[in-house]
Amino acid sequence: MSSELDCVEQFDVVPLSNKVGQGETASVPEALKVPLFGALFVSNDETSPQTYAILDAAKVIGLPELLASSGLEHRCFYKGNMLDELGDVAPWIVRLEAENRLTRNLFTQGDAPWHLWDKEAGIFLRSSQSLVTLWRHFRKFTKVQNSLGDSVYFRFWEPHVAQAYLSVGGRDALGSPSFFHNSNGKIVDAVICCGTQDVSTVHYAPEASPEMGYKLTPAQERALIQGEERRRRADIATALRRCFPDQTEDMAQDQLIDIVGRVSLRMGAYGIRQVRNIHVLASWQLFYGDLFERRDPNGNLYNICRSELGEDAKLVQMQSRMDALHSAGVI
Structure with a gap:
């Protein structure tokens, strides 16, 4: 699908219909089959990275219960009292399986509360690491430093936020390698962002770099502001079409x-x-x-x-x- 020199791929996604035809077994849209469950790189290694999602319970009604009944391995980013108090609006990580009903519902467009495409519930990851390893890694990103050194909440699991953050390249992308790497090396091969208002993207892990901490660069902050404005305009445009x-x-x-x-x-x-x-x-x-x-x-x-x-x-x-x-x- 890609060489490791390609950092970003863009593609259009047609969501699954809520009306499943006889014999239809697709659990993800055609354009996402390889990015989500196929081989990412041409390699002699026959094993493919596993597929994970980081989902936003604030966007999906009853997400903790959906995950509990899915049979999929999952974990909330919060723990202890915060899990008890905020679990219904917190980010959760789940290891997806291609044929699982929850996987299909994430990519299905429809009016039912379990059809989640239009909710833009989260982002997707490809990684050979365990869920616990990824959970420990990404919990560090829920709060980061801005360019002034102030602590800010970072909702990186929102597709348009992740796209803006990961699309900043060159020397300005100081924080991005830390998103894909920890102190032991690369732990995330790719991040897939699917949005109803924006083109969908696959962001591949950049080359490893010295540990930069979890601090946003000025270029990333500008990209996040611009991404929020693009999203705001797209939402208003959608509302105009509806009205x-x-x-x-x-x-x-x-x-x-x-x-x-x-x-x-x-x-x-x-x-x-x-x-x-x-x-x-x-x-x-x-x-x-x-x-x-x-x-x-x-x-x-x-x-x-x-x-x-x-x-x-x-x-x-x-x-x-x-x-x-x-x-x-x-x-």
Whole structure:
């Protein structure tokens, strides 16, 4: 599939349907068969690394119970009192088996609570190490240092977070080797990130480097911020499609995301940044076109944008003015 010189591969994934046809036995999408359960490298070694997932109980209702009934080896990143108090919202690691029902449900799109594709429940790992070894290793990443030396929580099990973190290359990727290696060498061969809004990726272990600790570099912090913004825009675009199916039917997702991005940049300059407000403003742009705030003949909309009002107060006044303009047939 890849040589060890290739660091990242990108591919599109079509999730499994919740309607299983007669004789259909696939437990993972076609594009993921090799990354998840096949041979990663051309080698004389006939054994393939095992497959693990780090899943977010905050995204999957009843995840501890699902894992307990799956028959799969698993463990929560928290222990003791924290496990008792936070196990229902904590990250868990599980060793997957190709034919297990939970494995199939992770890649199935549907409305049932056990169809987990749309929840983006976590990331996937290929490793020859034991679950306990990986558990000990990745627990260290739940809290890391930022570039200023402050301790911050690091939700690396979210696909878009892992993608942003692992995609920083060159000398700026100081923390990434530690993600794949411990003091004894490489323990993770690859990390697979599958997202409903982004292209899916396989990140292969880089060359070993001296121990750098668990500290984010400035480049990684910038990448994480940009990744969060891309994800926010994609989520708003998806919400627009859900709210206005007729108006968005012929629009590609990238086109919708571009609309949201233009609105976010423009309105951010006026101090309007909250998701719910950007959603409203993006819907106006969808209906009334680019630079809708400049189409008020009296300039009231533009003046509201530039005023010293708070963000929510601006939206209230803009909504009132848009209603008046719409009623008058001006916009």
